[in-house]
Amino acid sequence: MEDTSLLWLLFLTSLLSCPTNQASLTVSPSSSQMFKEQPVSLSCEEDDSSAGWTLRRNTTRKTRAECKDWGGISAGSSCNISYISPSDSGVYWCESREGATSNSINITVTGGPVILQSPVLPVMEGEDLTLLCKTKWSSNLPAGFYKDGSFIRTEPAGHMTIHHVSRSDEGLYKCLISSVGESPPSWVSVTGEEVTFDFRSSFIQIFT
Numbered sequence: 001m002e003d004t005s006l007l008w009l010l011f012l013t014s015l016l017s018c019p020t021n022q023a024s025l026t027v028s029p030s031s032s033q034m035f036k037e038q039p040v041s042l043s044c045e046e047d048d049s050s051a052g053w054t055l056r057r058n059t060t061r062k063t064r065a066e067c068k069d070w071g072g073i074s075a076g077s078s079c080n081i082s083y084i085s086p087s088d089s090g091v092y093w094c095e096s097r098e099g100a101t102s103n104s105i106n107i108t109v110t111g112g113p114v115i116l117q118s119p120v121l122p123v124m125e126g127e128d129l130t131l132l133c134k135t136k137w138s139s140n141l142p143a144g145f146y147k148d149g150s151f152i153r154t155e156p157a158g159h160m161t162i163h164h165v166s167r168s169d170e171g172l173y174k175c176l177i178s179s180v181g182e183s184p185p186s187w188v189s190v191t192g193e194e195v196t197f198d199f200r201s202s203f204i205q206i207f208t
């Protein structure tokens with residue numbers, strides 16, 4: 001029993017002394033789909049710049065590529081692309097020198113006439129999800145929305161809101177504007193409510 005307690009103490013002390021080294025990736029415009037030839041800016045928002053956060057991406061051409069590899073203009077831990085192209089489609093994330101990673105963002109760049117604007121980050125259970133279907137020139141045309149290949153409904157002004165999302169709303173969405181075209185599909189993920197575990201209070205509970 002004494003030995004077990006000592007091991008727990010060592011284990012919890014190591015957790016407590018672990019530095020919280022985090023970054024989150026943001027993208028502007030904040031959309032998982034984009035039309036080609038538009039400017040895009042990606043940024044690692046970090047709480048400790050000394051950790052040396054680098055923006056990386058995986059595309060079909062190259063994995064773990066850095067901003068300078070893909071012709072972006074890098075400024076600190078941000079990267080600006082002046083004309084995004086379909087070959088820039090892929091998954092983007094920030095990585096520290098020690099290998100810690102941020103959230104990752106999937107970006108689809110299309111040369112087609114329609115995009116679906118969906119959230120780049122997972123939607124929390126119970127929140128509202130708004131999807132916008134647009135052409136380059138107009139964002140209020142009637143649009144049909146699809147999930148996992150099945151038609152949901154037509155919205156007269158091009159945007160669809162799902163209230164109080166649940167896990168079952170997670171899936172692959174796309175939209176269609178008749179006589180213009182269809183968007184690429186994008187995955188929308190739904191996460192449960194955030195649970196934070198306080199090591200300090202559990203420490204106190206075990207040892208008092």
Ligand SMILES: *[C@@H]1O[C@H](CO)[C@@H](O)[C@H](O)[C@H]1NC(C)=O
Pocket residue numbers: 057058063064091093104
């Ligand atoms: C990027 O590609 C590497 C090598 O294939 C893989 O190990 C890694 O999981 C990928 N990262 C993401 C965020 O998909």
